Amino acid sequence: MTGLLEPTESEHGNLVGRDPRKITTGEWLASDLPLDVGLRAIRAKCLDCALTAREARLCVVTACPLWPLRMGTKPKGFREARAQRDATRERQPQPPALRKVKLARKREPE
Numbered sequence: 001m002t003g004l005l006e007p008t009e010s011e012h013g014n015l016v017g018r019d020p021r022k023i024t025t026g027e028w029l030a031s032d033l034p035l036d037v038g039l040r041a042i043r044a045k046c047l048d049c050a051l052t053a054r055e056a057r058l059c060v061v062t063a064c065p066l067w068p069l070r071m072g073t074k075p076k077g078f079r080e081a082r083a084q085r086d087a088t089r090e091r092q093p094q095p096p097a098l099r100k101v102k103l104a105r106k107r108e109p110e
């Protein structure tokens, strides 16, 4: 895993993580990371945080952005609720500062 850290660069004298967008396929393969994405990564994070599957199921931290997806699946109605909320927000007039932030985010490279 140390290959994914940047020993030559440091911030205030501390070791820092490398920019994942610049890590090659070979480096990922050589790492000991599970390479999970999406719901699997969320589930893994919740199991790490809560320690057991039961505690993840019982988690009360509803303010955590992972909470709805902590079981590793999309709950029934979740996608529809998101779509409806997004549609409602799109129709709302936005302050110019927020529009600028959204435009800047769209322009950021993946």
Ligand code: SF4
Binding pocket: 045, 046, 047, 049, 050, 055, 056, 059, 060, 061, 064, 065, 066, 067, 068, 070
């Ligand atoms: S939803 Fe709960 S278990 Fe999952 S990361 Fe957040 S606080 Fe931890």
